[in-house]
Amino acid sequence: MENATHTLAGLALAEVALRLRRRRLDDPAERALASAAYAVSAVANNLPDIDVLFTSVLGGTLNYLLHHRGHTHTLAAVPILALAALGVPWLIAHRKGAGLSWANAEWKLLGALALLGPLVHVGLDFLNSYGVHPFWPINNGWFYGDTIFIVEPLFWLALAPPLFFAVTRRWGKVLLALVPLIGLALVWGSGFVPVRVAVPVTALGIASFLAAKRATPGRRIAQGVGAFFAVLALFALARLGARSSAASELAWAYPGWTNVDLVMAPAPANPLCWSLIAVQRKGAKHALRRGRIALFPRLLSAPDCPERIGGLHPPVVAARAVTGKQIVWTGAAEQEFEDLAALARSHCAARAFFQFARAPFALMRDGQPPYLVDLRFDRTPDEDLAELALGPNPADCQNVPAPWDAPVPGL
Numbered sequence: 001m002e003n004a005t006h007t008l009a010g011l012a013l014a015e016v017a018l019r020l021r022r023r024r025l026d027d028p029a030e031r032a033l034a035s036a037a038y039a040v041s042a043v044a045n046n047l048p049d050i051d052v053l054f055t056s057v058l059g060g061t062l063n064y065l066l067h068h069r070g071h072t073h074t075l076a077a078v079p080i081l082a083l084a085a086l087g088v089p090w091l092i093a094h095r096k097g098a099g100l101s102w103a104n105a106e107w108k109l110l111g112a113l114a115l116l117g118p119l120v121h122v123g124l125d126f127l128n129s130y131g132v133h134p135f136w137p138i139n140n141g142w143f144y145g146d147t148i149f150i151v152e153p154l155f156w157l158a159l160a161p162p163l164f165f166a167v168t169r170r171w172g173k174v175l176l177a178l179v180p181l182i183g184l185a186l187v188w189g190s191g192f193v194p195v196r197v198a199v200p201v202t203a204l205g206i207a208s209f210l211a212a213k214r215a216t217p218g219r220r221i222a223q224g225v226g227a228f229f230a231v232l233a234l235f236a237l238a239r240l241g242a243r244s245s246a247a248s249e250l251a252w253a254y255p256g257w258t259n260v261d262l263v264m265a266p267a268p269a270n271p272l273c274w275s276l277i278a279v280q281r282k283g284a285k286h287a288l289r290r291g292r293i294a295l296f297p298r299l300l301s302a303p304d305c306p307e308r309i310g311g312l313h314p315p316v317v318a319a320r321a322v323t324g325k326q327i328v329w330t331g332a333a334e335q336e337f338e339d340l341a342a343l344a345r346s347h348c349a350a351r352a353f354f355q356f357a358r359a360p361f362a363l364m365r366d367g368q369p370p371y372l373v374d375l376r377f378d379r380t381p382d383e384d385l386a387e388l389a390l391g392p393n394p395a396d397c398q399n400v401p402a403p404w405d406a407p408v409p410g411l
Contacts, residue, residue, distance in 0.1 A: 001124040002151050003046055004179055008159040009120050010045030010113075012228070014038045015166050015221045017109055033106055036089035038167075040110050044085035044117020048072045048125075061388050062349060062399035065356040070402060073122050074136045082114035124148075127232075129265045129376060131358065133404055141405045142358070146243075146264040147235050153183030153269045154231045157205040161212040162224030180205055187269050192306050196299075197270045238271035239264060242293045246276050249327045254289070257282045260408060263359055263376055272296055273305035276327075277359045277375055279408065286337035288359050288375050290330050297325035333361050333375070337410065343370060343390070344411045348397040353388050354411040355404045 014037040051072040055064045071077055089110050126132050127145040134143065148155075156179050164176040187193045187201050208227060212220050246262055263277040274293040281287070294302040302325060340362055343350035350372060354360055357374035364370055374386035391398075 001127070001148070001155075003049065005124060005152065005155050006045045006049075006121055007042050008156065008163065008179065009124065009228075010041035010043070010117055011038055011163050011167075012159050012221065012224055013045070013116055013120065014041035014113060015163065016225065017041075017113060019218050019221055021109070033109075036110060037113060039088045040085050041113040041117055043088050044082065044114045045121050046117075047081045047085055048077070048118050048121045058400055060398055061386075062352050062397070065386055066352060066399060066402040066404065069125060069130065069132055071136065073125060073132050073134065075119075075122075075134050076136060078115060078118045081118045082111070085114040085117060086110060129263050129358070131407070136403065140403045142407050144263075144358070146262075147239050147266070148232070149266055149268040151186070151268055152231070153180075153187050154201065154204075155228060156180050156183040157201070157208050158227035158231055159224045161205075161209040162215075162220045164209075165212050165220060166217065180209070183269075190268070192267050193269050194300060194304065194306065197272065201269050235266055235271050238266065238295050239274070241295050242266075242274040242276075245295075245326055246278070246291075246293055250278055250280070250289075253329075254280065254287075257287065261358065267306065270305075272300045273302075275307060279359055281337060284336055284338060285334055286340060287332065287334040288361055289332045290375065292328045292330060294326050301325040302328040335362065335364075339364065340408075341410055343372075344406075347390055347394040349388065349390055349394075349399070351411075352397055352399050352402070354406045354408065355402060356407075357386060358407040360408060360411065 014034075018034055018037055048069075049072070051068055051070050054070075055067050058064075058067065072081065122132055122134050126134070126143055127148040128150045129144055129146050130150065131142040131144045133140060135141075160176050160179040160183075164173055167173055167176065184202055184205055187198050193201065208223075211223055215223055243262060243264060246264070247259065250257070250259060257280040259278060260281050261279040263279065265275050267273040267275070272295050274295065276289075276291045276293055278287075278289040278291075280289065292302050292305045292307055294300055294305055305328075307330065340354070340360060343362060344354050345351075350362075350370070353372050353374075357372070359375035361373045361375055362370045363373065369390040369392060372388045372390065377385040378387070
């Protein structure tokens with residue numbers, strides 16, 4: 001997930017912890033503790049993304065793909081990240097002088113928030129199709145939730161209004177007011193959300209604000225956390241229906257092909273529309289098929305589900321025109337699986353790329369080195385997030401090795 005959601009989750013955790021204490025905040029020490037709790041939880045919920053500093057220093061496509069959501073997104077890193085997060089309240093306590101006399105119970109509360117933060121961060125990142133591998137070094141495999149788009153405004157509308165009324169500092173209120181407003185601007189202006197969905201989403205945002213305004217502090221945060229999990233449950237149930245429809249359609253449209261993986265993602269703020277990449281195999285053939293799924297086609301049909309793709313690489317074309325109200329196929333690519341496996345054996349950069357690529361494809365260009373694509377992130381004919389032109393030297397990787405297992409078996 002993006003960092004706005006991680007921050008809101010951290011603030012919500014801190015507010016829950018403070019509500020459970022049932023302490024009055026008119027005590028200076030309690031106010032200092034509240035500030036420290038918000039700070040440590042917000043920081044802890046964002047600290048796993050410190051790996052972007054590492055990938056920025058290393059540079060290059062492969063290093064980013066292999067090390068973003070890398071070791072800092074594992075259970076093994078949680079204690080280290082928690083200790084780093086606890087440096088925030090220590091600095092606050094040292095500067096203000098109020099927290100130096102805190103009892104063990106207060107530091108235990110902050111320690112719990114520091115530990116929970118990275119765990120919640122990894123859990124949220126698991127929800128989308130990018131994936132995480134939290135159990136390294138015991139298990140180096142990727143885990144994918146395929147449930148939430150990487151930016152989900154409904155999470156913002158659930159958590160920001162209750163937190164707006166919980167914080168006391170003006171700058172905090174300004175920021176928490178901006179988050180849902182930006183979310184609604186994305187809903188109406190991104191092109192991902194049809195008007196018939198944007199209208200009820202806006203109504204829910206207004207209702208969330210009004211309900212939070214009238215609620216007591218305890219019920220207010222309960223509302224926010226409950227709404228957050230309601231959004232998650234809604235998308236999880238929608239995913240089950242979309243996946244079942246996709247599997248049935250694939251079995252009918254492409255008989256004899258085995259589904260190696262179904263890569264799924266909903267439209268932001270819209271559980272009615274889902275994108276799909278089917279990774280399939282039939283004998284020696286490897287295929288990727290991209291489509292859109294409408295969960296309830298009578299409400300919103302698949303052709304009406306928006307997909308912001310400006311074009312694909314030339315070999316990725318419609319292999320078969322199978323179009324209906326529930327599923328529309330928008331592109332496909334087929335090649336010999338041995339072509340990919342041979343690249344993995346002979347070229348170290350290709351082998352590293354396949355440690356990340358969940359929907360891999362190789363463009364075999366005449367007189368030029370192969371060009372590798374992960375179809376999950378192929379949105380334009382130009383170079384996107386997960387694309388790599390192999391160099392002429394098969395032994396030249398130019399990346400720091402990573403231990404992750406390839407998502408596609410055999411690569």
